[in-house]
Amino acid sequence: MPTLDRQNDVFLLDLGDGENRFHPDWLASVNAALDEVEQASGPRALVTCATGKFFSNGLDLEWLGTHGEQRHEYVTTVHELFARVLTLPLITVAALQGHTFAAGAMLSLAHDFRVMRADRGFWCLPEADIHIPFTRGMSALIQARLTPQTAHEAMTTAHRYGGQDALAAAIVDRAVDEDAVRRTAVEIAESQAAKAGDTLATIKTRLYASVLDTLRDTDNPLG
Amino acid sequence: MPTLDRQNDVFLLDLGDGENRFHPDWLASVNAALDEVEQASGPRALVTCATGKFFSNGLDLEWLGTHGEQRHEYVTTVHELFARVLTLPLITVAALQGHTFAAGAMLSLAHDFRVMRADRGFWCLPEADIHIPFTRGMSALIQARLTPQTAHEAMTTAHRYGGQDALAAAIVDRAVDEDAVRRTAVEIAESQAAKAGDTLATIKTRLYASVLDTLRDTDNPLG
């Protein structure tokens, strides 16, 4: 399960050491951690990381298979997590030490910056292969953070981007050695901790106003 | 006139060996070919190519000059072709062996990917020079596929991009030798043939929802 730690001005949210799929309990735990980060005051920034082979594999399809009647509510909760991370009143950096797939990849895009391991692990949107179309909210989020060419390739071909490919495609901001992933993310976060506050929240909210509207359209989250 | 051929899972739509302008008969022929591609089932992909010096020079201005009263209907048909190609339920690759101008360039942008000849031929939106402003639908299509800097330069200066320039500007995905244009396009298409289906169509439809709305606004296609 996710854990939250703090080093000086940087909160470290570790998503776990498994596949870190979005089980309802996992989502509740992430949101509780974000409550703590948000309610803190003064200079601060967030690094979201994980331990092991995966950053996150996204939606918990196994749980969803046995709780189909909660699909609408579940997707609404996932959309709200994306919207929340996208507009946190502090700088956020995703440290991608391992595979970052599907909704896990989208969660990484909701952060301000991404640092990826250069030599192993993939960033991938496999939806076209596993026959789960992106919701309109997911589509809006991805398109708001990637160039048209990259968004199109990533979304229609399920291409797996290694660290260097992801850097060249501007999916991530840095690609570094395995042992530098978390450190680099923390350095970026520390350097921006003084930005925390209402101004930054307003800037992000206006930047992504239309994405937020789509993610928060709870009438038809699956549409 | 356009012809349709099939090699294993790849349909080859050859737009012709002239300027391949969008005469109404030519449009009807292209649409009939797309009917066949769409109605086929199973793994499949499309390569749109041409023979000779031109991929396509776009609108048939000569025909339009003598059929001004059909202008509204004609542009609606062209917009609908762009919308249709943009959302085909299979991967599409434009093989640009020759000049790709104006609405011909826009048709290339409606494909998922573009392979261009590296050493000769231009991709160009000459509208600013020939004093035919882009319709709102055309503008939306171009902007949805290019970076802001490239869309602006291409649309306001009528710059002619050779293959290497078009690759650097991310207008095309590959720039290759003349004899490799079609083969490379077919290879990309073959590798993605298994993607054909409803999921891909839904992904593309959501990706370009606002472009499709503008292209299909038949009340004022010329506005």
Add this chain to the structure above:
Amino acid sequence: MPTLDRQNDVFLLDLGDGENRFHPDWLASVNAALDEVEQASGPRALVTCATGKFFSNGLDLEWLGTHGEQRHEYVTTVHELFARVLTLPLITVAALQGHTFAAGAMLSLAHDFRVMRADRGFWCLPEADIHIPFTRGMSALIQARLTPQTAHEAMTTAHRYGGQDALAAAIVDRAVDEDAVRRTAVEIAESQAAKAGDTLATIKTRLYASVLDTLRDTDNPLG
């Protein structure tokens, strides 16, 4: 104060030799110059330049501090300047010989092209640091001209881009030696002077239709 000069087909608008902040008198002077450029006929283009260490430092915060009750009207006027430059019926080039900050940086983005001094001076959106969030209109303008990654970094971190960085991030189109900044801008402008006219104005107006709507939403310019 701003001055307007003409060399053959190129108008040269010099914003001044100070910080060139947007004082109401300065805005009136710039608008009077643009009236003259717009009302001229035939082939023409515009180079906006400045003299000294600054291109422009943006809003006149000192004046605004003593005229808070005119804030709504002031921002409306600034928005209208951005909208006007964005849709001038001729090609516009900003020659950035010095610091280009905040609304000065936004004004540069309203031009068709930007040439920046390579070795000194910064292009920067410091709003996140000085706690003045971008208005929705400003946000829309910036996002319409930069890639998602660059817009996000520039707007959330107040990063200062030197000439080479700004070129790499596609914020500017050219980065050249100090003594070549104005000359390069004039060369680009001259080469595009024949484009002046209604077609170009229509192309730009459709390209930036949604940005213009937001900039011209005078009910709530500060929102």
